[in-house]
Amino acid sequence: MERQKVRGIFPGILVLFILFSGLTGCRQQAEKPQVKETGGVRQVINPAHPLKGTIQVEAEKTFELNPYKVPDFNLKYFWCLRDNQQIILYDPNEPAAKIFSREGAYLGTFIRIGQGPGEFPSYTGFALDFEGDEIWGVGNMKVARFDRRGQLLGEFKIPDLLVYFLRPDCYLTDLTVMENNRRVKKLLLKKIDQNETTAAVELLSGSELGMIRWSDRAGGFSESYGTDDIIWSMNKAEARIAVALKSNYQLRIFDQAGRKVMEIEVPAEKVSISNEDKEKLLQAVLGKRKGPEETVKKMLAVYPDQLMMMLKLSYLPGGQLGVFRITAPGRWQLDVFDREGTYLYALLFPDQFLEKWSSLDFFESGFWLINRDGDYPVYEEYQIKNCPEIFPPLKK
Numbered sequence: 032m033e034r035q036k037v038r039g040i041f042p043g044i045l046v047l048f049i050l051f052s053g054l055t056g057c058r059q060q061a062e063k064p065q066v067k068e069t070g071g072v073r074q075v076i077n078p079a080h081p082l083k084g085t086i087q088v089e090a091e092k093t094f095e096l097n098p099y100k101v102p103d104f105n106l107k108y109f110w111c112l113r114d115n116q117q118i119i120l121y122d123p124n125e126p127a128a129k130i131f132s133r134e135g136a137y138l139g140t141f142i143r144i145g146q147g148p149g150e151f152p153s154y155t156g157f158a159l160d161f162e163g164d165e166i167w168g169v170g171n172m173k174v175a176r177f178d179r180r181g182q183l184l185g186e187f188k189i190p191d192l193l194v195y196f197l198r199p200d201c202y203l204t205d206l207t208v209m210e211n212n213r214r215v216k217k218l219l220l221k222k223i224d225q226n227e228t229t230a231a232v233e234l235l236s237g238s239e240l241g242m243i244r245w246s247d248r249a250g251g252f253s254e255s256y257g258t259d260d261i262i263w264s265m266n267k268a269e270a271r272i273a274v275a276l277k278s279n280y281q282l283r284i285f286d287q288a289g290r291k292v293m294e295i296e297v298p299a300e301k302v303s304i305s306n307e308d309k310e311k312l313l314q315a316v317l318g319k320r321k322g323p324e325e326t327v328k329k330m331l332a333v334y335p336d337q338l339m340m341m342l343k344l345s346y347l348p349g350g351q352l353g354v355f356r357i358t359a360p361g362r363w364q365l366d367v368f369d370r371e372g373t374y375l376y377a378l379l380f381p382d383q384f385l386e387k388w389s390s391l392d393f394f395e396s397g398f399w400l401i402n403r404d405g406d407y408p409v410y411e412e413y414q415i416k417n418c419p420e421i422f423p424p425l426k427k
Contacts (some may be wrong), residue, residue, distance in 0.1 A: 073293045115394075117179065169189075216261055275344060352367070400413075
């Protein structure tokens with residue numbers, strides 16, 4: 032009866048909440064998560080709300096790096112690789128990388144476009160990563176190893192265009208294949224033996240595959256944005272891989288052998304929405320990157336009418352798992368789970384960061400991002416001041 036009164040007084044607010052929160056249709060659950068273990072897989076079913084509440088993040092900028100102050104910095108677009116020793120800015124499409132110290136001092140350039148040792152062709156989806164005291168460049172079915180100064184140490188071949196290493200002998204790769212007359216995306220865990228051959232473990236299979244719709248056109252096919260596309264994140268320190276489908280709030284955790292060790296579920300049901308509201312939501316996902324109306328029309332044709340939408344997964348410095356989840360057009364929150372799969376916090380970020388989710392990642396005391404609001408991109412670091420359990424204060 033009380034809910035009916037609320038609907039009568041605030042129909043507009045309630046409709047928006049139902050459409051976009053993803054929480055209105057939640058099943059009633061006990062305060063503590065339900066846990067059961069079957070065949071070595073720990074299944075955790077959480078209450079729909081975080082056990083330690085919702086936190087409005089207070090963030091303070093602690094560092095800024097404008098790389099264009101370096102005379103030979105000419106990257107129009109760049110991504111970041113960061114640890115407690117170095118900041119490396121690189122272009123994944125035109126392989127080039129610039130090394131900076133943690134204090135922002137420019138240390139040099141490495142990676143070149145080409146076919147020679149330590150070189151990569153352009154537009155290959157080139158990526159960088161740290162492997163201990165080395166920097167690994169990956170792309171075009173090759174791995175090049177560099178020291179911390181950018182000097183080439185060696186290279187070896189792999190049978191995949193773009194991969195992400197969990198360990199030096201174990202990596203993730205995704206590919207799109209035809210299966211049952213449709214294109215599907217698979218996420219594979221591959222191991223390299225002493226003979227440089229690989230054995231693959233499919234982390235998602237069968238009905239769990241992320242589906243990419245496609246349509247015929249002259250000379251081939253065109254892929255529009257898909258439905259349940261696969262997202263994932265790696266925790267190298269603990270050799271864990273978190274995998275999910277964007278519109279199915281069930282997280283699967285795998286070990287380095289590809290064995291599923293945990294399933295985490297928040298009992299929030301998918302919510303039916305109209306085509307008009309779905310369009311608003313999809314435009315919110317695109318943010319400033321949204322294309323012409325034709326792109327949105329393609330997305331509308333393939334996205335489901337019931338949504339539970341996640342943007343990406345990210346392991347936090349303490350080993351917790353963070354899930355970027357859309358809660359309304361132009362808004363998202365970070366759902367935080369501990370190592371045991373318990374839903375701890377919902378972190379709400381200030382408005383200035385909402386459209387920067389794709390370039391935002393975490394370090395020991397907060398997060399870094401690439402701010403592209405100005406005439407040129409700038410690397411920035413922020414300390415999170417009011418969540419010390421996850422992000423402890425900076426050491427002075």
